[in-house]
Amino acid sequence: MDIAVFRATVVWDNEWIKRLLYWSRKTYTYVSYFNPNQVHYPRGGFKHLLLAGNQTIDMESIHTHSGYYAAGIVSYDQKNRYEHLASENRSLASCPDAVFFRAAFRVEFEFGNAHVFHPNAAKIIDEIGSFPLPSSNTRNSNVIIKPITSKESYFQNFARIQEHIREGDIYEMNYCIGYEGRFEVIDPIEIYLKLNGLSPMPFSGLFVTGDRAVISASPERFLKKEGNTLLAQPIKGSTRRGKTEEEDEELVSKLRNSEKEQAENLMIVDLMRNDLARVGKIGSITVDELFGVYRFRRISQMISSVSCTLPDDVSFAQILSKTFPMGSMTGAPKIKAMELIDRYEDFKRGWFSGSMGYIDTKGDFDWNVIIRSVVIDQHHGTFYFGVGSAITIDADANSEYEECLLKSQAIFEVFDNL
Secondary structure, three states: OOHOOOOOEOOOOOHHHHHHHHHHHHOEEEEEEEEOOOOOOOOOOOOEEEEEEEEEEOOOHOOOOOOEEEEEEHHHHHHHHHHOOOOOOOOOOOOEEEEEEEEOOOEEEEEEEEEEEOOHHHHHHHHHHHOOOOOHHHHHHOEEEEEEOOHHHHHHHHHHHHHHHHHHOOOOOEEEEEEEOOOOOOOOOHHHHHHHHHHOOOOEEEEEEOEEEEEEEEEOOEEEEEEEEEEEEEEEEEEOOOOOHHHHHHHHHHHHHHHHHHHHHHHHHHHHHHHHOOOOOOOOOOOEEEEEEEEEOOOOOOOOEEEEEEEOOOOOOOOOOOOOOOOHOOOOHHHHHHHHHHHHHHHHHHHOEEEEEOOOOOOOEEEEEEOOOEEOOOOEEEEEEEEEEEOOOOOOOOHHHHHHHHHHHHHHHHHOOO
């Protein structure tokens, strides 16, 4: 039975959410929190939602009408289960290919109200309201961050990847560089709240499983299912925000009209059209928006929307097997791009550039792309994150490297200001 039959409501504020996160983490093994931050986004961002539970479930068991909420996270390396691929690079954290759990506790946020779903909802609301917040000890965490990929290596690999493009092996590849860090004491919830404050995004999220966590300030949707409609929204094309309105308009106009950025975006749109055609009804693929430009606090991005109509009773696992990983984080052709990613990148992506999200009682779901995100391993006192951009024949190495630095800026600020 879905826990929706038991509900109590409370007025929430940011402090209540903070207490909710700490209470949930103490009470449950698995916690996932999704926050759209009221950011304007085509077809909306995540639902504002928290799910928690202790019971893991198999992805294959999630069908169209499960009768319960579930949440999960999928590693980029799940690709090896769908294609004849391998990931031999150094692993920076122990990231299972997939973790799914059934929600025993749910909170849905609507305007100023939080609806708590649990058999003891009223009692839990009282517990959360008085739950003691920990004193911040992250300030003494002694965080050390170092690049995994040197600037020299980046430029060398950039040239090699463009040579593959000239030889016709690929048309485009998403090449990522990584950073790894160590700490004495770190609090994933505190880091998440700081990152979300600095860089509020429509697919922001926190996923905690035991002593591992992902904190995400993602601007990108992977897949959203509503009824029989499946939507993909790949991002390709970025520019910094301007310091003045005039400069911002100029930068956005330049991005919107850039033939290079449009070409990169179109390649991935075509790739996603092909992926959706593997699972959608014949003739149902539609490009709903091409080259839309949307502004976020620190960056403006080019977003396209592609959708299809699904057959009845297709499962989440079936959809994922035909579409994962997302084209924006691989390249085209997809399989060859993934082979070259494993050759030229010097770290195993793990949960970075994977996906996290939720599935509701009807089988509808929403999943992001895990970018602008940090993967934390508290047991070993380590964390890592990656940033990347698309390499095409017209791409400039200096510009793409600067784009990577722009995308990592908010994460560095969080750790610099602990």
